[in-house]
Amino acid sequence: MLVETALNIPTDKTFTYVVPDHLLAEVKPGKRVLVPFGKSTSISCVLNFLTDSSLHNIKHIISVLDQHPLFGENDLLFYRWLAKYYMHPLGKVIFEALPKEKATKIKRWLLPGITFEQINHADLSREEHLLINLIAENTDGILQHQAQKVMPVKTLSEAIKNLQRRKIIRCEYRMDADSQLSGQYERWVKVTNLHDPDKSLTTKQHILFNEILSERAIPLSVLKQKVHCTPSILKALHEKGYIWFEERRKQRQPFTVSLPQESNASKFPPLNQEQAEAVQKIVEAFSSSRFSVMLLHGVTGSGKTEVYMAAAKKVIESGGDVLFLAPEISLSVQLAKRVNARFLDMDIALLHSEIPPALRYEQWMAIQREEIKIVVGTRSAVFAPMKNLKLIIVDEEHDESYKQDERLRYHGRDAAIMKGKFSGATVVLGSATPSLQTFFHTQSSRYTYLALPYRVENRSLPEVTIVSMEKGKSNDSISVLSAPLISAMSASLAGGYQILLFLNQRGFHTFFYCSDCRHTISCPNCTVSLTYHKKTEMLRCHYCDHHEKTPLMCPVCGKERIIRYGTGTERLEAEVRRYFPDAIIGRMDRDTVTGKNREKILLALEKREIDILVGTQMITKGHDFPYINLVGIISADLSLNIPDFRAAERTFQLLTQVSGRSGRGDMPGQVIIQTVNPHYYVLQRARDQDYHSFYQSEIKLRQTLIYPPFSRIVSLRLSASHKIRAEKAIETLKQDIGMIRKKTIYKTIEIIGPSHSPIEKLCGQYRWQILLKGKDISHLHSLAQDIILANKSKALKIVPDVDPIRFM
Numbered sequence: 001m002l003v004e005t006a007l008n009i010p011t012d013k014t015f016t017y018v019v020p021d022h023l024l025a026e027v028k029p030g031k032r033v034l035v036p037f038g039k040s041t042s043i044s045c046v047l048n049f050l051t052d053s054s055l056h057n058i059k060h061i062i063s064v065l066d067q068h069p070l071f072g073e074n075d076l077l078f079y080r081w082l083a084k085y086y087m088h089p090l091g092k093v094i095f096e097a098l099p100k101e102k103a104t105k106i107k108r109w110l111l112p113g114i115t116f117e118q119i120n121h122a123d124l125s126r127e128e129h130l131l132i133n134l135i136a137e138n139t140d141g142i143l144q145h146q147a148q149k150v151m152p153v154k155t156l157s158e159a160i161k162n163l164q165r166r167k168i169i170r171c172e173y174r175m176d177a178d179s180q181l182s183g184q185y186e187r188w189v190k191v192t193n194l195h196d197p198d199k200s201l202t203t204k205q206h207i208l209f210n211e212i213l214s215e216r217a218i219p220l221s222v223l224k225q226k227v228h229c230t231p232s233i234l235k236a237l238h239e240k241g242y243i244w245f246e247e248r249r250k251q252r253q254p255f256t257v258s259l260p261q262e263s264n265a266s267k268f269p270p271l272n273q274e275q276a277e278a279v280q281k282i283v284e285a286f287s288s289s290r291f292s293v294m295l296l297h298g299v300t301g302s303g304k305t306e307v308y309m310a311a312a313k314k315v316i317e318s319g320g321d322v323l324f325l326a327p328e329i330s331l332s333v334q335l336a337k338r339v340n341a342r343f344l345d346m347d348i349a350l351l352h353s354e355i356p357p358a359l360r361y362e363q364w365m366a367i368q369r370e371e372i373k374i375v376v377g378t379r380s381a382v383f384a385p386m387k388n389l390k391l392i393i394v395d396e397e398h399d400e401s402y403k404q405d406e407r408l409r410y411h412g413r414d415a416a417i418m419k420g421k422f423s424g425a426t427v428v429l430g431s432a433t434p435s436l437q438t439f440f441h442t443q444s445s446r447y448t449y450l451a452l453p454y455r456v457e458n459r460s461l462p463e464v465t466i467v468s469m470e471k472g473k474s475n476d477s478i479s480v481l482s483a484p485l486i487s488a489m490s491a492s493l494a495g496g497y498q499i500l501l502f503l504n505q506r507g508f509h510t511f512f513y514c515s516d517c518r519h520t521i522s523c524p525n526c527t528v529s530l531t532y533h534k535k536t537e538m539l540r541c542h543y544c545d546h547h548e549k550t551p552l553m554c555p556v557c558g559k560e561r562i563i564r565y566g567t568g569t570e571r572l573e574a575e576v577r578r579y580f581p582d583a584i585i586g587r588m589d590r591d592t593v594t595g596k597n598r599e600k601i602l603l604a605l606e607k608r609e610i611d612i613l614v615g616t617q618m619i620t621k622g623h624d625f626p627y628i629n630l631v632g633i634i635s636a637d638l639s640l641n642i643p644d645f646r647a648a649e650r651t652f653q654l655l656t657q658v659s660g661r662s663g664r665g666d667m668p669g670q671v672i673i674q675t676v677n678p679h680y681y682v683l684q685r686a687r688d689q690d691y692h693s694f695y696q697s698e699i700k701l702r703q704t705l706i707y708p709p710f711s712r713i714v715s716l717r718l719s720a721s722h723k724i725r726a727e728k729a730i731e732t733l734k735q736d737i738g739m740i741r742k743k744t745i746y747k748t749i750e751i752i753g754p755s756h757s758p759i760e761k762l763c764g765q766y767r768w769q770i771l772l773k774g775k776d777i778s779h780l781h782s783l784a785q786d787i788i789l790a791n792k793s794k795a796l797k798i799v800p801d802v803d804p805i806r807f808m
């Protein structure tokens with residue numbers, strides 16, 4: 001029997017192996033196997049059995065590494081689609097999807113063989129005897145290196161060979177338990193049957209040994225509590241052959257992550273009419289078990305999450321599984337809490353990159369065994385092997401964090417839609433500011449449109465004011481807070497409310513330049529200017545690790561005429577402190593937030609221990625704080641000045657989302673947007689919170705310029721560490737592209753570039769890009785492939801990015 005397998009290597013090829021007879025019962029699609037590869041061995045994933053037996057000289061699978069398959073047939077179809085669509089090797093896709101081990105170590109285990117019971121002891125050497133005794137004590141087998149502790153390696157391998165030949169024992173390779181499930185295993189101490197009474201023990205050793213002997217086997221942690229037991233005494237006993245160690249699986253831990261319950265979990269509001277209608281439509285859709293996509297377009301605070309919950313409840317009652325996706329870890333945790341509060345009697349898996357690998361693996365296997373019916377997570381949760389998926393919720397579907405920008409460059413939302421297709425599930429995309437593409441599909445009725453046009457309980461949307469700022473550089477003498485914003489802040493604080501100030505730029509000053517020679521101090525590894533961080537007195541690059549002391553004089557002309565300008569959140573915080581010395585000010589950006597810290601800041605905000613929170617993008621999303629009644633947007637222009645056809649869309653979403661943080665409680669909220677372009681249509685539409693007119697203007701522009709959704713883009717990212725060699729390679733490539741594009745299927749494809757990326761150098765790598773724009777994705781795929789294959793230069797690396805989001 002042959003199987004097709006995928007290795008975790010960058011190739012589109014799959015690899016065929018023979019399944020030896022003794023492994024026939026064990027080999028299954030979805031399991032990992034150990035295979036010979038090149039001169040060594042490698043882990044491969046079984047895809048399917050092959051019927052073609054005409055192949056010769058095929059190597060044999062050495063061993064099966066998983067007890068149970070890690071995914072099912074539908075999942076494999078999905079992984080294959082991802083590989084093809086995102087132009088990424090199938091093996092790489094699969095190993096990206098599977099829960100990761102810290103390091104994959106494979107170890108050799110020794111187990112009883114088929115003639116184990118009928119051993120003729122007289123035939124055995126002393127070592128073979130020892131080995132059999134060891135194995136007999138452990139029905140699960142023992143690790144080879146455990147046996148090494150009682151006899152020399154050479155003797156051991158002789159013994160293994162002999163016993164294996166006589167089928168008294170057999171060998172098996174397994175994933176290292178430590179790396180797969182650290183935390184799930186613990187160390188035990190056991191007495192051996194083999195202790196040699198000739199070797200004398202010291203008193204201490206004797207006491208310890210007797211203690212162990214009374215139990216025969218005991219967890220090391222328990223032993224340590226019972227008696228005095230130092231590593232050196234243990235070591236001595238071990239070396240004398242009295243005891244040995246074993247890793248045993250702990251009593252099964254609950255595999256779900258501990259989720260504190262929402263404080264107000266007990267009261268679930270009855271749905272209002274719009275919510276009830278939306279739930280009704282979703283229920284109708286999944287009841288038909290046919291794939292469909294729906295957009296739940298609900299303004300901020302309209303109660304979308306309640307709709308998800310009600311729909312999920314129906315699915316669960318009907319025996320189906322539900323997958324919830326959120327764009328960021330903290331949002332996924334928040335969502336998981338709400339889901340948990342709603343489904344108290346059910347196990348919920350929470351999957352994101354900060355969940356420890358062992359726990360992720362446990363959850364994954366529980367999902368695969370169909371013990372878990374609700375999964376919440378970030379984009380990678382889309383790989384979870386759910387068997388009976390009926391409903392997928394993609395919350396904040398417009399959020400660009402769904403796109404992964406390394407390795408497999410997939411979009412979590414789009415992948416979720418395809419997963420829904422393969423599972424016959426209903427996919428609900430939720431947002432207050434749907435992506436243009438999603439909304440476009442509701443216009444052509446490809447997606448069903450569900451609307452929640454009002455905030456719950458008739459709460460009003462915030463009142464938005466645009467404040468015109470003076471053009472020019474903000475240096476220290478010019479305030480970054482406008483007079484209207486300052487007075488609104490005073491009023492808000494006086495009323496006991498909280499304030500959010502949003503600025504999408506961290507650090508203190510964002511530019512250092514010489515007023516004499518105009519030299520701007522920038523990163524040596526990246527073509528971006530360095531940002532001054534006051535707290536650390538350092539200039540930092542926000543793209544790589546580079547940081548340096550702030551210079552007193554210009555490194556080029558030597559004059560002491562350095563001017564600093566531009567504002568980051570650090571400076572904003574300082575300025576707010578100056579105006580409002582009595583207020584408690586918090587800051588949330590990548591400089592102040594690390595992992596759990598973020599939850600702490602949000603909790604402080606919830607408990608009203610912070611009056612004013614200053615922050616970047618991080619503060620804009622999802623959170624529901626009833627006492628925030630003012631949101632200040634310090635500069636709406638930053639995100640507009642990015643060379644990207646989505647800049648307007650992104651800015652509209654950002655402004656609307658930040659604004660939505662205001663007035664979530666009983667009090668109407670207020671928003672102040674500061675800008676140097678007060679008449680720009682994006683800002684006007686954001687002020688009016690008028691998604692539909694924004695959509696109308698923006699979609700016309702896209703149509704005129706034939707940008708997505710009227711076309712598709714594949715971007716080729718070129719990078720090189722050696723500039724001159726790369727430039728040569730690019731010259732050659734240009735000529736090749738000239739030839740390639742003559743194929744008729746490529747006629748209508750627009751090829752832009754190769755040209756320098758907006759950030760020409762990043763982390764020491766020189767960068768260029770080629771954009772391929774066209775209507776037919778399969779033609780774009782093949783053109784991209786042709787160009788990548790045409791590049792023969794080792795100096796130039798080309799990576800495809802299908803449906804790219806970032807063009808920097």
Ligand code: ADP
Binds near residue numbers: 269299303305306457
């Ligand atoms: P969204 O996800 O649209 O921003 P949420 O679902 O988080 O909105 O709801 C916002 C707040 O309104 C939550 O505190 C929620 O409990 C409450 N809520 C939702 N639906 C209703 C309703 N029908 N009646 C009263 N309150 C509601």
Ligand code: ZN
Binds near residue numbers: 526
């Ligand atoms: Zn840098």
